[in-house]
Amino acid sequence: MLDLINVDYSTQIPNNVDLASDRQLLRALEKWHPGYIDWWKSMGPEGFQEKLVYLRTAVSVDPKGWAKFDYVRMPEYRWGILLAPQEEGRKVSFGEHIGEPAWQEVPGEHRAMLRRLIVIQGDTEPASVEQQRHLGKTAPSLYDLRNLFQVNVEEGRHLWAMVYLLHKYFGRDGREEADELLVRRSGDADKPRMLGAFNEETPDWLSFFMFTFFTDRDGKMQLESLAQSGFDPLSRTARFMLTEEAHHMFVGETGIGRIIQRTCEAMKQAGIHDACEVAKVRALGVIDLPTMQKKLNLHYSLTLDLFGSEISTNAANFYNAGLKGRFRENTINDDHRLTSSTYPVLKFIDGRIQNVDEPALTALNMRLRDDYSEDCAKGVERWNKIIEKEGFTFRLALPHVAFNRKIGEFRNMEATPSGIVIPASDWLGTKDEYLPSASDGEFVASLMKPVTEAGKYAPWIAPPRLGIDNKPGEFEYVKFAA
């Protein structure tokens, strides 16, 4: 019997999609594979390709089998093609095709749209690996180093997942798009990645944690809405990716949480009561909370741009066509057509930021962004709990959505993090109060000294509360000798 839960390792590409019986597809993917490995070796983690890293690999997509931990060298990681198990009788659950059986093949009339969705998602995956490739050199611990690499190999696998869909369902133009995914480079002047935030630098570990908290969370929101897709292979792919994405959220949230923890402990020890005494706090060799707030402002605002224009006919078309749903569409109680409802959209009109009711269909980007902000705010609140528990009154907060935007309603104006509109001429003068300045960056960079002894942590970050895979504190997550 064909086994679609356990992973088939008999082909070069581990999979649970029965690749072995589709020779043509298998050959196409095997042709793409060497280019991928080249890309990984030249653009993946710098300097650690030969080290043994304690990683999890999926051996099946059921809960018991998808997290097998062992030491592997990253280029030998089994990047596989894994789809969540098919649900019997699944239906398109929104848009104009609602109630029809979910598509197992690409619906012809929506082919171009679907390909575009997959290519955009696919482009973000290798981009973040490229952005993070220098971080290994300055990891604050072996634990963090391992987490970085786990995120990286999984982003690599997400690329595979999208390439599989392109090869399997989009023929020749799919293959061309798959090749292009290996050609574009994050930050490259000629061939940049498709979306802005994925061309920014990730210069230090504070940025890395902020990136995984904020920008990977955009990935999560996109995947959540693709998991609703009426195109079943995309839905199943996205569902399995989400389980991995959760680990990326975890790395970000706990990474920042541990930095906050350490800063608060150090302030307490030194008798500092005011978290805003930046110079005194920095003298302790920890990252002051106001700088954390600035980094937060930067990453949140950059990530909001990824949601695109608030009002978007593309988004409406994707939804109508049944290709991309809302965040947890299946738990929303309405007609799932949205032809007659409205949604409040924040706009910049007559020099004021105000709510305007717009047709819900075209406001879908806005809605997803709101769901995203809500998710972020909860995480920020958990950071605040740490600060509070340590006895400080300082609070972190998400900046206003109008702050520092390059795309959408607020792209041609300036606002403070609290949402006060300011003249563009004032922006340059005040910007360093809200966003990391060059000197903030230098300070953080000065702390980035690698710690490679098992069980030890850089002085600016607290150890985690639990090890990965229940491992004890001094576990050697990356073997340096090997």
Next chain:
Amino acid sequence: MSVATSEMLKQHLIDPEVCIRCNTCEETCPVGAITHDSNNYVVDASKCNFCMDCISPCPTGSIDNWRVVKSAWGVDEQFGWSELPAQQDITPSATGGQAEAIDYEVQALIAEAHSGVGGKTIAPLSAAKPSVNLFNRDKPAVAIVTGNFRLTDEGVDNDVRHIILDFGDTRFPVLEGQSVGVVPPGLDDHGAPHRIRLYSIASPRHGERPNTNNIALTVKRDGAGLCSNYLCDLQKGDKVSVTGPFGATFLMPNDSSANIIMICTGTGSAPFRGFTEWRRRMMPDAPGRMLLFFGARRPEELPYFGPLQRVPETLLSKYFAYSRISGERKVYVQDRMREQSALLAGLLRKGATHIYVCGLKGMEQGVDVALDDICRGDGMTWRELREVMRTEGRYHVETY
């Protein structure tokens, strides 16, 4: 330390300080035991069956928390938490009640073995209260082998053994249907201790003979299998480290009017030997019936073939099925059950009837289909009946 009572149970909880509210667990849980509000993700103790599916996908480890409690915290209480309550001072090693085991290594094994029940497992209402997990890896009970007999004919490859373990002065209270754990001595290839293997107790609660402090196991030598070979090779006088007892639901009703239908293959007969012996000793004139459907390749390979012949039909109705007698049609337990459709259908209509299935995983489906057919033939729906019987603690599966 306070005294443990049999009302304690082990509760599955999420640490709100570590959890990142990623929804992975809620998405994963096959029985919908996980839910959330705007504050917390929580486990509903009335639904969680300890299948452990949520453990490895959770990115933070926050889901891997357990407390032994006298009564479970409700979902609403948990929503309000900002941290996990500390473990109260209850001896976790001496609890009975709902949890099948405290070690979750064992809990996972049992959850897998019971998965064929199709939902949360529930003990028969009248069952005696079991003790669970009195001994564990770090603190095993040491037993002495006082007997090791071959149950299958010398002429066949299939080597199944009856092994008697005596606990000496150590109190090791068991009930029929429970299992014990054995950790094979030595280390595995990675230098880690071996996994625990479970074996059903084949003797009644007060010992091979009344008031002896021993238990019997029925162990099949499983190819190159590590633990079964270790056990089958034990000599009289050898010492064995035993953990447990485990299991809190695959138990017999303590009710003389209960009908007990037992369906097994191979070593699946072990718990039924315990059931039968206990009823024979304690309530020989019980009005409730006992039926045994027992499959093997041939009589020579059927454990306890001889002794079973001597159990009177009035106590136990026996239906043997042989699948490998040369020249004869292959007969499986489900075929024997179909032959008894009328009898079984009549019993299934009674609220006093309990079904137990035990043996290799592979037998589950055939038995399930047979019961489905038998019910349909009599105007009942097995899916529905099974659900009723399960929730009333009258349907039990333990397969491995």
